[in-house]
Amino acid sequence: MNGPATRHDAAPPAGSAGLIDGAADPADEAASLRREVETLRRALAERDAFLAGVAHELRNPMTPILGQVERLLGAAERDAPEGRVAQGLAQLRWLVERYVRRATTLLDVSRVQAGQLALLAAPVPLAEVAAEVVDALAPMAAHAGSTVSVTVPEDLVLSCERLALDQILDNLVTNAIKYGDGGAIAVSGVREAGAARIRVSDRGVGIPLADQARIFERFERAVADPGTAPVGFGVGLWLVRRLAEAMGGTVAVESRPGEGATFTVTLPLHQ
Structure with a gap:
């Protein structure tokens, strides 16, 4: 006589113990996430390489154009310093320089992302660089109805890279002009606690507390509404932070x- 019927449950496949029917294998999910992350990393690397190539191609042809404009401006200023030709060429030079700066910003962004932005510290007089930046941005400030004052001791010397300091100040003053609502802008520098503190202040729209961390991220701007935000890449303050x-x-x-708003950059003093 046959014994009582018994129930024989099939043993679960190896590696699937404890899994509920239809549930995903955690190991498979982790492998899939790793593949997605790697795909995103490759896409970001390709995008940054593309930006670097575009920035290079946009900037390089402007160098000889800028040289020609400066040559013509020099001749016009010798013949008629206050003439309309000299004034027009001065404005054209400023526009070309702004174009080159924007292309340089794109190139710097791609270099930062690739870890290829090497900065070499040297003695840099803050007053000299601040005056150069404010002078270059004078047409933009005048168009916005803003005045820009500079209060920096002549003997305040930083230990930094001059081009990087120029880029920092250019971005901060440009930002103040864009969002300053036509008010006065002040650039100052002081010694505090063994370092140099550079401040750029405006009297404009201001920034809500909730947005003050966000604006230092890439592709973020102080005004979130694209319909009211000034034209720009949204990388200026991110680059300021990374350079500093x-x-x-x-x-x-x-x-x-x-x-x-008041932006404060702290940099080492030259010893």
């Missing part, structure tokens, strides 16, 4: 909506 940190410094902002 690369030179052993920091950047911070103090602001209230409707009361303007």
Whole structure:
């Protein structure tokens, strides 16, 4: 006589113990996530390489154009310093220089992302660089109805890369002009706690507290609404932060909506 019927459950396949029917294998999910992350990394690397190539192609042809404009401007200023030709060429030179700076910003962004932005510290007089930047941006400030004052001791010398400092100040003053609502802008520099503190202040729209960390990220702007935000890449403040940190410094902002904003960059002093 046959024994009582018994139930024989099939043994689960190896590696699937404890899995519920239809549930995904954690190991498969992890492998899939790793593949997706790697795909995204390759896409970002390709995008940054593309940006670098575009920036290079946009900037390089402008170098001989700028040289020609400067040559013609020099001749016009010798013949008629106050004439319309000289004034027009001066404006054209400023426009070309702004174009080159924007292309350089794109190139710097791609270099930062690729870890290829090497900064060499040297003695740099802050007053000299600040005056150069403010002078270059004078047409933009005048168009916005803003005045820009510079208060920096002549003997305040930083330990940094001059081009990087120029880029930092250019971005901060440009930002102040864009969002300054036509008000006065102040650039100052002081010694504090063994370092140099550079401040760029405006009296414009201000930045809500909730947005003050966000604006230092890539592709973010102080005004989130694309319909009201000034034209730009949204990388200026991100680049300021990365350049300052690369030179052993920091950047911070103090602001209230409707009361303007003050950006403070701290950089090492030249010993």
